[in-house]
Amino acid sequence: MADRDRGYGEPELEILEIELLLEGIHRHYGFDFRGYAYSSLKRRLWRVMAEEHLSTVSELQSRVLHDEACMERLLRALSINVTAMFRDPDFFVAFRDKVAPLLRTYPFIRVWNAGCSTGEETYSLAILLAEEGLYERTRIYATDINDAVLERAEAGDFPVEKASEYAQNYLKAGGSGAFSDYYATREGTARLSRRLKDNVVFAQHNLVSDRSFNEFHVILCRNVMIYFGRPLQDRVHGLFYDSLDRLGILGLGQKESIRLTRYEGYYEPLDVHHRLYRRIG
């Protein structure tokens, strides 16, 4: 086939290579990235290819299948979602205003933070619940596909340079204390306090292939499904629906909508702007 796309490779051919890579990873290692959105996945693959000094996805496929350490690196690149504590502070304000009062009516609260990555959102939520007087009766299940990021999440460390950004976010998010009360600094690393970890369970869970494992009052899954294609998003919404208590709360990212899924009819908006929904059916 004539290729006039000088120097950039044939996009259809690259899509074929990506399909083959993902199929190979799935069959050999069991991780299923086949339902991901290719446009954003592709950029992550490009970065891995650059780091591995490879020029085509096919070369990456060969290395990944023959070298487990390379698969580990690829898994990390595909599964880490870099985020910040109290990213979208307004969301946490809305959570305080609209969700906390509902949670007060429960004697025990189970929360699932799906796709928790390195734990920034999990701990933000733990702080919020502590300030609302709800943390002691809450258990947060924070899950991710990647064991290595869960270890980092469990440690609860962040670079001390991030502290001022996080402190600002915390204040905008309606924080009622001082963010500095929640961590101690040692040798350039800030470690979140023990108490914030006491009621958090970190566990591996794969949204693509694993099933529901409990019934929750709240599920937060923010800016995780943006990396999925529509059919996979529908599957995960099914999983969340099955895992939510009747009248349970689902929180999505700022630009994710339940409107575009099959599950729209089973929820009512609690706060449309901040993507908080309540299961009704």
Added chain:
Amino acid sequence: MVGRVVAIGGSWGGGAALGRVLASLPGDLGAPVVVALHRYPGASRLAEQLGRHGPLAVADAEDKQELWPGCVLLAPPDYHLLVEGGMCVLSIDEPVRYSRPSIDVLFESVADAYRSRAVGVLLTGASEDGSAGLARIQARGGLTIAQDPASAECPIMPRAAIEAGAVGRVLGLEEIGEALVSACATEDVGVEEGAR
């Protein structure tokens, strides 16, 4: 055959420049418009403000939202916007060249998804974002336009793309609107553009 897609990038002064481009576009533009502007995370009313300039409705893109002819969808603050299969795809991957949204990320995805049907427009700005993406659109046979640096509030960004050889046409803001209208009215002027 699917029609064209217009991708516009802007940085310093880009909001005002985009407003003038939108003012010169008709309500029945035959192609979707996707936009990456470097914007402050707090600039949540940008879409509303831009929508007042012309007949086209402007909105922040939502994940997996479908494109339609005449839509103007902006990369939301602190997200990258990509396009795939006629839909918006968002990402919170690290900033590229210190920017999220990144113009390169948008342009490169549009180049791969629409090839010679892509139209890339780079407006005023103080960074070098957009050049690599525009080069990719051009290499795939798409149409590439830069705002005339002489008329730009900040000439650095369009000039960088021109110097990189990634720009087919250098136009003033009013002419950009006309060029988009005529490009969207014809199927594939990009072939001729790519052959240059």
